[in-house]
Amino acid sequence: MGFPFDTPTWDGVSGAIFMGLGGSAPGLYSLIGIAICVAALVIGNMKEHGKYKPHK
Amino acid sequence: MEEQLAELAAQVAALEAKGNMTNTMFAEMYYYITIPLMIIIHAGFLAYEMGASRAKNALSSGVKNILAFAFVIPTFYFFGWWVYWGFPTGFSLSAGPNGISGAEYANSIAWAWGESAQYMGPNLDDQISGVFWGAFTLFAATTASIMSGAVIERIQTVGFVILAIVLGGFSWTLAAAWGWHADGWMVQNWGLHDFGAAGLVHAVAAFFALGVLINLGPRIGKFNADGTANHLAGHNMPFTATGLMLIVVGFWGFLMACLVVGGEAWSWGANYSTIYGTPTNLGALSFNILMGVAGGIIGAWLFTKDPFWMMSGALAGLISVASGLDIYFPSLTLIIAFSAGFLLKPAADILEKMGIDDAVGAVTVHGTMGIYGLLALGIFGSGYPALLGEGAPTVSFVGQLVGGIVFIAIGLSTGYVTSLVLKMLGMLRVPAAAEELGLDTVKVPSQAYPEGIMASAPASQK
Numbered sequence: 001m002g003f004p005f006d007t008p009t010w011d012g013v014s015g016a017i018f019m020g021l022g023g024s025a026p027g028l029y030s031l032i033g034i035a036i037c038v039a040a041l042v043i044g045n046m047k048e049h050g051k052y053k054p055h056k
Numbered sequence: 057m058e059e060q061l062a063e064l065a066a067q068v069a070a071l072e073a074k075g076n077m078t079n080t081m082f083a084e085m086y087y088y089i090t091i092p093l094m095i096i097i098h099a100g101f102l103a104y105e106m107g108a109s110r111a112k113n114a115l116s117s118g119v120k121n122i123l124a125f126a127f128v129i130p131t132f133y134f135f136g137w138w139v140y141w142g143f144p145t146g147f148s149l150s151a152g153p154n155g156i157s158g159a160e161y162a163n164s165i166a167w168a169w170g171e172s173a174q175y176m177g178p179n180l181d182d183q184i185s186g187v188f189w190g191a192f193t194l195f196a197a198t199t200a201s202i203m204s205g206a207v208i209e210r211i212q213t214v215g216f217v218i219l220a221i222v223l224g225g226f227s228w229t230l231a232a233a234w235g236w237h238a239d240g241w242m243v244q245n246w247g248l249h250d251f252g253a254a255g256l257v258h259a260v261a262a263f264f265a266l267g268v269l270i271n272l273g274p275r276i277g278k279f280n281a282d283g284t285a286n287h288l289a290g291h292n293m294p295f296t297a298t299g300l301m302l303i304v305v306g307f308w309g310f311l312m313a314c315l316v317v318g319g320e321a322w323s324w325g326a327n328y329s330t331i332y333g334t335p336t337n338l339g340a341l342s343f344n345i346l347m348g349v350a351g352g353i354i355g356a357w358l359f360t361k362d363p364f365w366m367m368s369g370a371l372a373g374l375i376s377v378a379s380g381l382d383i384y385f386p387s388l389t390l391i392i393a394f395s396a397g398f399l400l401k402p403a404a405d406i407l408e409k410m411g412i413d414d415a416v417g418a419v420t421v422h423g424t425m426g427i428y429g430l431l432a433l434g435i436f437g438s439g440y441p442a443l444l445g446e447g448a449p450t451v452s453f454v455g456q457l458v459g460g461i462v463f464i465a466i467g468l469s470t471g472y473v474t475s476l477v478l479k480m481l482g483m484l485r486v487p488a489a490a491e492e493l494g495l496d497t498v499k500v501p502s503q504a505y506p507e508g509i510m511a512s513a514p515a516s517q518k
Contacts, residue, residue, distance in 0.1 A: 041127075041214055052487050
């Protein structure tokens with residue numbers, strides 16, 4: 001993690017510059033992001049159905 | 057002398073480098089600007105749908121619309137972008153003649169992990185992927201908003217969001233891969249030309265909505281026992297009409313993003329082109345967008361005098377000429393758009409007589425008129441080369457017809473099947489009692505009009 005280049009300077013830096021570059025972190029973040037979306041839908045659906053319950 | 061020549065050469069090289077950088081920054085800025093412009097489409101859909109809902113459902117319709125926007129963005133990031141680059145040649149996922157499609161290519165640029173992550177995040181050497189992805193994401197979100205209006209006042213929120221994800225992340229993206237991407241099999245084999253996405257965005261989204269409406273059913277009170285329809289008026293027509301005008305504003309950004317800027321490594325040439333590489337410019341859009349909007353409004357006004365249908369006519373007019381905005385003569389644009397505006401209400405009435413409750417006329421505005429426009433270009437634009445270069449396929453009525461049939465099939469089948477699955481899971485329609493009470497009361501923790509809605513005094517009290 002942290003600055004993905006050998007020396008802490010922007011001099012000579014090109015290409016991708018995001019955190020986690022070159023490692024498994026971007027993939028892990030993406031996986032967590034997908035999980036958050038899925039979980040939000042599952043929880044949202046449960047709560048929504050809870051609201052409908054008194055009206056069934 | 058030699059020294060002076062060397063100095064001159066160095067100055068020319070420096071100037072050239074500056075010019076190239078200016079062009080690159082212009083290209084980046086060009087697509088970046090289209091993104092907020094397209095968000096105006098969503099502001100418009102938000103106002104339009106809330107106004108078209110009865111007061112008891114106003115906020116619920118808004119929540120649904122906002123969530124579709126929010127969920128389509130990450131899902132398009134995680135898989136929709138891959139679909140666009142992976143599928144152009146069909147389900148084989150093989151590379152096309154331009155070498156910028158197929159599974160291998162998509163794997164290398166469109167996943168947010170591994171090596172391809174370098175193109176899916178901040179990158180100093182790549183000033184196009186982010187803004188190009190952003191523009192496509194807004195195309196995706198637009199398809200979800202098109203479907204959104206048709207299903208208001210009785211669809212479940214999460215069920216709707218899932219439908220929006222399928223439509224925005226897969227259905228329209230597949231259509232775009234086939235009919236928009238230069239390697240797309242409909243472009244390469246049939247000479248399909250759909251510059252402004254009348255078919256691959258509007259018609260796909262609208263027929264997706266139709267597939268959903270078949271399973272969802274009409275709102276309570278929409279149809280009488282004898283099959284005749286009642287008009288369930290929205291609670292705020294001024295809001296709806298203003299929303300529709302905002303959608304028209306946003307489509308300037310949408311259509312601007314359909315151009316490919318020139319002079320870059322990924323460009324088709326030195327100047328603007330369509331996404332197919334065929335030459336065009338912003339002047340063509342300016343002429344034809346304005347004439348299309350005007351023609352649609354006039355046509356609808358002549359038939360209905362109703363501001364809702366007049367502003368829907370503006371959209372219908374624009375959509376009916378979107379496929380050929382790059383090549384139509386403005387007077388012809390006016391004629392086609394006028395006919396679309398004129399035919400709009402009768403076409404919506406036919407759908408209603410078939411027992412389909414499309415609350416805002418989305419299927420007609422975007423679907424019927426999208427296909428109408430696709431076919432119109434097949435008649436008037438026949439013979440135009442559909443791609444850049446020698447031996448390119450040409451635009452034809454048959455090619456446009458094939459495109460239209462495929463777009464209808466993609467939209468209708470994916471919308472119908474996904475909504476059927478949701479229906480079987482009990483995630484499609486709200487309970488009848490909740491629908492009758494109003495969805496804002498049932499599930500929204502705030503009120504649209506806590507102090508009531510101001511109304512004009514009855515004539516008797518004046």
